[in-house]
Amino acid sequence: MLIFLYGPDSYRRQKKLNKIIEEYKRKYSNLSYNYFDFDPLTGVGQEEFLRLKEFSSQLLIFDIKKLAILKNIFVIDPKKLKEFLNSYLNAEDFTILISEENSPPPELNFLTKKAFLAEKFEYLEGDKWRFFIQKEAQKRNIALTPKALNFLAKVFQNDTWGLISELDKIGLIKIQINADSNGNKGRYLIDVFDLKKFCDYRYESPNIFEYINAVLRNWPLSQRIVALEKLFIAQEEPIKIFNIFASLKILPTKLIQKLAHYDVMVKSGKLDYEEVLLDLALQ
Numbered sequence: 001m002l003i004f005l006y007g008p009d010s011y012r013r014q015k016k017l018n019k020i021i022e023e024y025k026r027k028y029s030n031l032s033y034n035y036f037d038f039d040p041l042t043g044v045g046q047e048e049f050l051r052l053k054e055f056s057s058q059l060l061i062f063d064i065k066k067l068a069i070l071k072n073i074f075v076i077d078p079k080k081l082k083e084f085l086n087s088y089l090n091a092e093d094f095t096i097l098i099s100e101e102n103s104p105p106p107e108l109n110f111l112t113k114k115a116f117l118a119e120k121f122e123y124l125e126g127d128k129w130r131f132f133i134q135k136e137a138q139k140r141n142i143a144l145t146p147k148a149l150n151f152l153a154k155v156f157q158n159d160t161w162g163l164i165s166e167l168d169k170i171g172l173i174k175i176q177i178n179a180d181s182n183g184n185k186g187r188y189l190i191d192v193f194d195l196k197k198f199c200d201y202r203y204e205s206p207n208i209f210e211y212i213n214a215v216l217r218n219w220p221l222s223q224r225i226v227a228l229e230k231l232f233i234a235q236e237e238p239i240k241i242f243n244i245f246a247s248l249k250i251l252p253t254k255l256i257q258k259l260a261h262y263d264v265m266v267k268s269g270k271l272d273y274e275e276v277l278l279d280l281a282l283q
Helices: 009-026 046-057 079-086 110-114 126-139 146-155 160-172 192-196 208-216 221-233 238-248 255-268 273-282
Strands: 002-005 033-036 066-071 092-099 117-120 142-144 187-191
Touching: 002 009, 002 110, 009 033, 009 066, 009 092, 009 160, 033 046, 046 066, 046 079, 079 110, 079 273, 092 126, 110 117, 126 146, 126 160, 142 146, 142 160, 146 192, 208 221, 208 238, 208 273, 221 273, 238 255, 238 273, 255 273
Parallel strands: 002 092, 002 117, 033 066, 066 092, 142 187
Antiparallel strands: none
16 A cells, blocks of 8 residues: 655644554554665665565565655656555555655656555645644644734745744743733733744744754755754754654664664763754764
């Protein structure tokens, strides 16, 4: 079975990916799953493809369900990839879950037509975008005036990660601005004036995932440092950046182990999270 998630809104796409993975884990106690990233910058695309083939061809013992999570697959030769994916279109015990930013090339258009599930994640606009902001704000017990809602919709258009980071920041503020129109205590009714007190919106909100991508994709050192400096200047909490990084489902095994080691070092008092983020940027 094939599941194809694609589109530029990586926040909503990642949420859907995580949800599917968790559903598989909950539904199948005998699930065997693995991650495969064909990122061309790592130069391991061919090795990953061979590893994927080996994973798919292993004998299914005791009705084991298998799940392969794929990323950056379009670097693989389209003919070879199409042949491989087509062989599992109707598989019951093996699911291939694909997440991509771009639409497939013409040779792989069957992904949007024949996959068991194909869902595109464009950036939300208009009423759908405002409804999304309202819903995410409510999850954090944040009440926004219509003006504040429209303000955030404009500032963070096409930047879902930036919006979520901003709402998380607002949700952590424990000072009650004022009671809502019904006099309910403990709930924040936030207007544009309040938003501008919290943050400086004269500049583009820093994107935590710019730093994460810079590390994962091994951008030039200067770009990695600049991406991190933007977060520090914006006073983003290092622990929040680290936790977002560590919470990603698709990370190389070695990096997962390294992040776990860093976490132990911090909790034992040998490092702090700011030093960890800098160390990651320098490597």
